């Protein structure tokens with residue numbers, strides 16, 4: 001399922017945008033946006049075909065189909081140990097829109113929301129879109145470094161409304177421990193803060209690390225938490241635009257549904273995407289398990305290749321199919337190194353720039369390794385060649 005022969009490069013060249021195969025010049029290997037090179041599980045395509053055969057694509061409920069909501073509740077109950085209530089879960093048209101909706105529901109002009117640094121740009125973008133202020137909490141790149149809860153506590157002011165948690169953390173691949181999450185959760189309870197827990201990467205966790213949902217810790221913490229999840233990373237459904245929001249109480253749920261504009265039909269989740277996501281949750285565990293086994297192998301290859309390059313240093317990610325090496329020792333800036341790889345090696349990566357991941361990402365590059373062993377080895381053979389000749 002995850003060999004080179006299962007990757008259809010001619011199709012990816014026409015369909016995979018957002019810095020990937022269809023966006024880069026011919027001959028360039030994109031290790032950029034986190035979107036797998038592999039086709040999705042066949043059960044997902046079959047479920048879409050089956051639904052489509054009836055030729056009815058009527059409006060779905062504002063709050064999503066019950067089959068979707070129940071599958072998600074079951075997932076959170078079985079895999080995350082959360083007594084999830086399907087009534088407080090609704091599908092949205094992406095995890096990105098889920099983040100936008102949570103920020104819109106809970107933030108106002110002048111509010112402050114704490115984000116970890118580095119982290120994916122979506123938190124900052126959506127906090128600022130609501131005229132609120134993103135307060136960075138520098139946590140370093142080493143996934144093993146234990147979170148300093150006192151330092152986090154020092155950032156809380158009378159204006160703080162939210163703590164944004166991305167777990168596992170894109171880009172460093174940190175999987176937060178239960179103790180760290182307890183620390184964050186207790187602060188949120190003490191100060192009455194919303195925890196926005198973006199768990200889109202939570203299925204991609206490497207042994208021996210274990211993922212904990214912050215809402216599973218206790219009822220008080222759950223009551224402060226809004227969980228966001230998605231299907232782009234674990235099941236390769238980015239183009240179907242499907243994500244979800246899970247609240248823990250009715251008051252939060254009502255605020256979130258209102259903020260989503262689903263009830264006014266301005267926004268809403270595509271019916272085929274709900275069908276696809278439900279098939280993913282109900283029928284594709286075997287596929288996800290095989291995908292993670294494959295990713296474990298490619299992660300090893302990728303990290304070893306990176307650490308063999310002079311001036312490059314890479315920690316082992318605990319989760320996410322992302323490597324986030326320091327390139328400071330090469331003497332290049334992140335942007336100069338990214339350009340060098342693109343022009344000389346024909347390998348595209350994402351530079352660690354403040355605008356993508358925060359200030360803490362400067363001096364790093366991000367590599368997505370959701371591809372075949374052959375493609376990763378080809379990319380590193382090219383990189384080795386240009387680094388050896390300098």
Ligand SMILES: Cc1ncc(COP(=O)(O)O)c(C=O)c1O
Pocket residue numbers: 034094095096097120122166170198200230231232238242243
């Ligand atoms: C941490 C994180 N949150 C959210 C998203 C957005 O996911 P979606 O494709 O569902 O909008 C991404 C995608 O890169 C991500 O890495």
